[in-house]
Amino acid sequence: MLRVRDTVRGVWREAAKFGAVGALAFVVDNGGYNLLVFGPPGGAQGGVMRAAPVQASVIATGAATLFSWVGNRYWTYSHRHREKVTQELTLFLFANIVGVAITAGTVFASRHLLGLESVLSDNAARLFGWVLATLFRFFAYRRYVFVAP
Template sequence: MPVLASVTLRVRDTLRGIWREAAKFGVVGALAFVVDNGGYNLLVFGLPGGAAGGAMRDAPVQASVIATAAAALFSWAGNRYWTYRHQHREKVSHELALFLVANGVGLAITAGTVFASRNLLGLDSALSDNTARILGWALATLFRFYAYRRYVFVAP
């Protein structure tokens, strides 16, 4: 019985740690989501009620890349200094390089869903763009959580 109790406590502590990590990751991710989607919508569709559209209305994929890149930088700072503050690498440049690779894959996933929506399905409304971006964001988030835990923010 002591072995079973020990294993149970270890599993419970591990799940609590992952839950806390996932919650912090989620808060940073939610704020990055606002930066990403808010930036994208401003670039492509402009301010609400504006008839002219955004500065990048004719370049939605490029706007997606810019908005996602801004959100990625925000996410790196939030995750490095809050979520994984006790697990980050001493060499910031190495950590940032790994972070950028992981986010490059995430960026490709998000931009890929916009590309598919626009060019393969022929959809070009705000609703279809945002639906494609939310799908891409969800898939990219799952990938990023795994990559951050496994490769980017590792305990020294």
């Protein structure tokens, strides 16, 4: 019974760290995008990439992904990372691509299968997809990306 309790406690500790890294990566992604496109708060002229919002989104998401990998590798799963960094990063990126597809899939299902087109339905579909994708990432990171030594 003690072993089960220790295992559950360890998983919850990992989940809390994973959530903290994810929340900060969310801030890096959205904050970075807004700074690049709209500039600092109170800035009337906009950001350096105001004419290129798609490219700004790619840069911000790339920075957030890199932040997430570093945070998860060296903090959340510091006791579980691979010696081959390129293999680990490749698996990490693959898990994140699947996560993006899950989120996009819920929007697709809402729009094209259910015929819902409101702001509320889109955001509800994205939120549901985000939850599913986050669960997928957590288990994929534990099982395939950051493996126990």
